[in-house]
Amino acid sequence: MGAQLDVCLELNLTLNQTENDPPISELVKLAAGGDRDAFAAVVDAQYDYIFRIAFKWLGDKSDAEDVTQNVVIKLAKSIQQFDGRSQFSSWLYRIALNAVRDHQRASNRQGRNVVALSLVSPTSAPSNQEDDVTMNEVWSAVRQLPEKQRDAVLMVYGEDMSHADCATIMGCKESTVSWYVHEAKKSLKGLL
């Protein structure tokens, strides 16, 4: 499952590219070197990817758009420091996750804890209704978990990531991720 993240990300990253475009890693390198067009291409290619992460975490389209906007601006400012030591996709995932957290903490402080309770926003595409209900229940329960447990669960289950990839992004050990997931399951027992 280790390669799954990368495969999945690769897919996503290549989504908006035609065959003539340089691969994303090249674009990132160029952008890090100050190439404006390359950066524009990176943003264009990554926007949906970031949005998807933000949406999963927040469950609200306009919040997700706001966070995505923050992330691309952060990306603009920090891409020069991307040193290729980690996967660009995991690096970006981490930025996105941090932005999500900031957003949530801020919302919480404002007494707008609604995000955690909100179901999938009505703007999402309607699908099998019964499925939606259960899924939404799971999502909203997961979003109420303590931060780390939630992150771990969302990455492992929501993104189908391996514990190892999740650990890289969370900056902890693989065993810690497993432990978070385990704790999360315990906490969810009462909720689901």
Place this chain on the structure above:
Amino acid sequence: MSDMEKKLKRLKSLETPAPSSDAKKRAAALAMAAFDETAEKTTNGSQGLSWGQRLMSIVTPLKGIRLMDIRIPATAAITALLIVPISWQLMNNTSLTPPTLGETIVAPTEQKDELGKGVVDGVISQQETENDLAAIVIPAPEMEAPMVSPNVSASSKVATRTMGAPAPMRDQLGYLQSGDQFERFDDANIKLTGDQPVSTFSIDVDTASYAYVRRAIENGRLPQKDAVRTEELINYFDYNYATPPSAELPFAPKISVYPAPWNAEHQLMHVAIKGYMPENVMAQPSNLVFLIDTSGSMNDTDKLPLLKRAFKLLVEQMDEQDTVSIVTYAGAAGVVLEPTSGAEKRKILDALDNLTPGGSTAGAAGIETAYRLANEAKNNDGVNRVILATDGDFNVGISEPEALKDFIKQKRDKGISLSVLGFGEGNYNDALMQALAQNGDGNASYIDSYTEARKVLVNEIGGTLQTIARDVKIQVEFNPTQISAYRLIGYETRALNREDFNNDKVDAGDVGAGHTVTAIYELTPVGAAQPVDPLRFGETTQVDAASKSDELAFFKLRYKLPGADESTLIEMAVTNDNVVNNIADLSNEIQFGTSVAAFGQKLRSNAEIGTFGFDEISALAQASRGEDKFGYRAEFINLVEAAKSLAKN
């Protein structure tokens, strides 16, 4: 597979709606702007100042929660700090390299992103400290935010550290770098009197550095070293020095020599100068042109809105003999208000109120227009001044810095001077503002709050508007039989060549009505531990000063009266009569100034200050607070305390 596992597996099936293309476009545009800004700042580091290039800033900088601003509806914003590593530290570790004046280095961006979120009348909330392994909490301020989407508001003070990114840039004292631009300089080295007995510098009455430093510290970070110009910190305060009697002799310098609080073996030589204060400056007719930056980046609460309030203070003091014009640049470039009598306050205030930030179009000829209006309404008996207010965007129409300086200089010679008011943070181009104000015979002030606006535009309006002496230079020659080495505290960016002193063509600082100027030298008396060993084989300096051996130094000051082309000289010997052996016997003014000097050096991590700590600085300032009518000194003491706790972290 357990039931829980099954349920969790469902998480995957969440369908993400497509983001709206508008949101994507907007985000992409903001990202490009941020990218350009970052790229520009980075390249500037090696290529020097390219201030004219920056035409837009959509990303707003950090804003401070200032107590006095509470009445501004607290809008919230997402402030997500992403601290990015740059080996900026190197820059702070170069105290041994020789001074490289004039070289501008742009501080790397402290990655601050805040994005405007929906405007909600929320209460500004404080960040709870959360110890999170991924987050370093640094106090980042709230801000008024431009609105993007209607229902989201948030604020956050969390700096997150990204993967693959080294630790945030902090040097030994815990300085964090911001995106503002400062001229880089190193502390003045100790000079051996035998090698270089003469010290020459231009005076500096600017105070911008203090306001900037204060703001940084109040925002929870120590300012970058280059933002700290010790002389501006010292000169921020008004000292109750003896006032000279007449406009003809505008200065009466007073010199005191006393032990350095931070080094018992050394002495400080304190030069106190106060400019002549005419009876009532506002009684003089003023012809003012406000040249106002209305680019998109001026949108923040502490920029255009503060600027309006600041200018209103000024307008309130005007009457029918005064004229005011308003010119804007960027966005709606052009004349907002033709020269209008100061009696028509309503009209002027309305024009100010109607200013709105917008656009990032280069405002063509903004500065020419301003000077044209100043010239139209020119009053030969009064003050003619263009007051440029900006957050750092200088797309005023002339894009070459040198051409702009020349233009300003040329206009100054025709009697129209220029003052610069700086606003905001993140984009502030200190170096250029200083340069422009110096060429325009004016001063550069940094307005970070309404209180500061009041200080500059009401309490010290005389100094701001009326110049009583131009090109004021100081030259001190030390007696090698008494003083083996010396060091000028501050004024690094104002050093002049020895020969410049008598050259009236060389420009120097100007002094406004009632301004006080303080310069402090640290002296190593002969007999004290020497900073440098004498040369074994070098020629012994033949000192022919034996006859004047009781003189420690000889002080000279040159200035030009307004309108005069030739300078006038004031000179005096510094002898044992100037020496005070106990610092407690000095006036409060001198003691307080000394504590500020110590603070500036401390912030610059100057080695000379040694173990003299924030506590000692605070104690010295506390003891010499004096009357402190406006509370500036009390504020300073708080600042020292705040810096102390920041330096610990």
